[in-house]
Each structure stands twice: as structure tokens, then as C-alpha cells.
Amino acid sequence: xxxxxxxxxxxxxxxxxxxxxxxxxxxxxxxxxxxxxxxxxxxxxxxxxxxxxxxxxxxxxxxxxxxxxxxxxxxxxxxxxxxxxxxxxxxxxxxxxxxxxxxxxxxxxxxxxxxxxxxxxxxxxxxxxxxxxxxxxxxxxxxxxxxxxxxxxxxxxxxxxxxxxxxxxxxxxxxxxxxxxxxxxxxxxxxxxxxxxxxxxxxxxxxxxxxxxxxxxxxxxxxxxxxxx
Numbered sequence: 001x002x003x004x005x006x007x008x009x010x011x012x013x014x015x016x017x018x019x020x021x022x023x024x025x026x027x028x029x030x031x032x033x034x035x036x037x038x039x040x041x042x043x044x045x046x047x048x049x050x051x052x053x054x055x056x057x058x059x060x061x062x063x064x065x066x067x068x069x070x071x072x073x074x075x076x077x078x079x080x081x082x083x084x085x086x087x088x089x090x091x092x093x094x095x096x097x098x099x100x101x102x103x104x105x106x107x108x109x110x111x112x113x114x115x116x117x118x119x120x121x122x123x124x125x126x127x128x129x130x131x132x133x134x135x136x137x138x139x140x141x142x143x144x145x146x147x148x149x150x151x152x153x154x155x156x157x158x159x160x161x162x163x164x165x166x167x168x169x170x171x172x173x174x175x176x177x178x179x180x181x182x183x184x185x186x187x188x189x190x191x192x193x194x195x196x197x198x199x200x201x202x203x204x205x206x207x208x209x210x211x212x213x214x215x216x217x218x219x220x221x222x223x224x225x226x227x228x229x
Contacts, residue, residue, distance in 0.1 A: 003159075004159060004161075007155055007158075007159050007161070007165060008164065008165060008168050009168075010155065011152055011155065011156075011165040011166070011168040011169045011172070012168040012169065012171065012172045013172065013209075014147050014148075014151055014152055014169055014172065015060075015168065015169040015170060015171060015172020015173040015174075015175075016172040016173070016175060016176070016205075017147065017172075017202075017205055017206065017209055018143065018144045018147050018148070018169075018172070018173050019172065019173040019174070019175065019176045019177070020176060020199075020201065020202040020205070021141075021143040021144065021202060021206060022143070022202070023141035023142070023143055023144065024136075024141065024143065024144050024173065025199075025202070027136040027139055028136075028176060028177045028180075031052050031129070031132055031133065031136060031177050044126060045181055045182075046181060046182065047126060047129075048126060048129040048181060049129070049177060049178045049180075049181025049182065050178065050181075051126065051127065051129040051130040051133065052129040052130065052132055052133040052174065052177055052178070052181070053133065053171070053174035053175070053177065053178045054130060054133065054174075055129065055130040055131060055132060055133025055134040055135075055136075055137070056133035056134065056136060056137045056170055056173055056174040056177075057133075057137075057167060057170030057171055057173075057174055058133075058134060058137075058170070059133065059134045059135075059136075059137025059138055059170070060137050060148070060166050060167075060169055060170035060173065061163060061166045061167050061170055063137075063138070063166075064152070064153065064156055064162055064163075064165075064166030064169075065162045065163060065166070067153055067162075068153065068156045068157055068160075068161070068162035068166075069162045071157060072157070072160060072162070085154065085157065085158055086220065086224045087224045087225055088154075089154060089158075089217070089220050089224075090216075090217045090218070090219070090220030090221030090222075090223075090224060090225055091217065091221060091225070092150055092151075092154060092217070093150075093151070093213045093214070093216055093217030093220065094213070094214050094217035094218065094221065095146070095150060095217075096146045096147065096150040096151050096210075096213050096217075097209075097210040097211065097212075097213030097214035097215075097217060098210070098214065099142055099143060099146040099150075099210075100143065100146070100147075100206050100207070100209055100210030100213065101206075101207060101210040101211070101214075105142055133174060133177075137170070137173070143206075144173075148169070151213075152165065152166065152169050
């Protein structure tokens with residue numbers, strides 16, 4: 001039970017870290033800009049934040065369900081993962097840590113959401129926030145891809161959780177947008193200051209998490225790959 005609670009907390013932290021990283025933060029700024037169009041209507045701003053949060057969470061959960069459930073449904077592949085997951089986890093954590101520290105980078109070819117499609121979504125009104133969250137959830141960049149596919153999915157496979165852990169991750173990624181929606185609704189002038197503070201937090205959070213990932217990855221590699229311990 002404690003291990004599962006720790007896994008949920010880890011998934012939530014990975015989501016929060018994803019949401020305040022530079023590339024995902026840019027999409028969240030766009031979402032906040034969309035929500036901010038209705039800054040004169042507190043109620044609509046609030047519900048736009050709720051729907052965006054729901055859309056983003058649904059996107060991550062559905063993708064994880066497909067990947068994790070499909071993997072676990074294949075008996076041979078499931079047995080291989082259960083046997084060798086701890087062996088692969090060490091190098092994988094090291095790689096993710098290096099991405100977080102900026103030592104490794106890769107290009108995913110841009111966003112899945114074009115400017116034209118974004119305008120169409122904005123034309124849907126309040127419900128457009130739901131689709132915007134869903135679309136931005138699938139707009140992976142190096143940091144979010146590393147955290148999602150390199151950390152969350154392996155963790156979900158290890159814990160055999162295709163819904164709860166991705167749900168915690170999705171809520172973590174959307175939480176800052178929901179908070180900023182409340183700020184816009186009640187005090188729009190505070191948004192700039194909040195982003196400035198968030199930028200400082202992101203740098204230290206990313207470095208600390210990256211260092212922890214590399215340290216744990218080295219320990220896993222020494223124990224399960226090289227048999228040192």
C-alpha cells in the first residue's frame with residue numbers, strides 16, 4: 001500500500017514538473033490566453049479551467065490505458081517486462097535525468113496542433129477548452145516525452161496501473177493552468193508575477209529531479225545490471 005501511495009505521489013510530481021517545464025509551459029500559456037479571453041466573466045473562466053484540466057487529464061489517461069493495457073494483455077511481453085523491467089529501469093532513469101539536466105536533447109517535430117486547428121477550437125466557445133486540453137496533452141516535447149514515456153509508463157507497467165497513475169500525472173500537468181484560471185478570474189494582474197515565480201521554481205525542481213533520477217538510475221544499474229550490490 002505504501003509503495004502504491006509513493007507511486008501515485010511520484011506520478012503527480014512528474015505531472016507537475018512536466019507542466020512547468022519550458023515547452024509544456026508554453027502550451028499552458030496558450031491555454032491560459034484562451035481562457036483569459038473571458039476574463040470579464042469569472043464563471044466562464046473557472047469552468048474553462050475545469051474543462052481544460054479534464055481534457056488534458058483524459059488525453060494522458062487514454063494514451064496510457066492503450067499502451068499499458070495492450071502491453072499487459074500480451075502474456076509473453078508482460079512476463080518479459082516483469083522479469084527485466086528493473087534491469088531496463090536504471091539506464092532509462094539515467095537517460096531521463098540527462099534530458100532534465102539538459103545534457104541530452106532530441107527533436108519530436110513540433111506540435112500536433114496547428115494554428116488553424118487552434119482557431120477552430122477557440123471558435124467552439126467554452127467546450128473548446130476541453131479539446132484544447134486534449135490536444136495539448138498529445139503535443140509532446142522532449143521533456144514531457146521523457147517524463148511520460150520514460151518515467152510514467154514504466155512506472156505504470158511496474159505497478160500494473162493503466163488508469164490511476166496516469167490520472168495523477170494528468171491532474172499534475174493541468175493543475176497550474178487551473179490555478180492560473182482562478183488568478184485570471186479574480187486578479188488578472190497577478191498572472192505575470194506568478195509565471196515569474198514558476199519559472200524560478202521550474203529550474204530548481206528540474207535539476208533536483210534530474211539529479212535524483214540519475215542517482216537512482218546508477219544505483220539500479222549497479223545492482224540489477226552489473227550485480228554490484
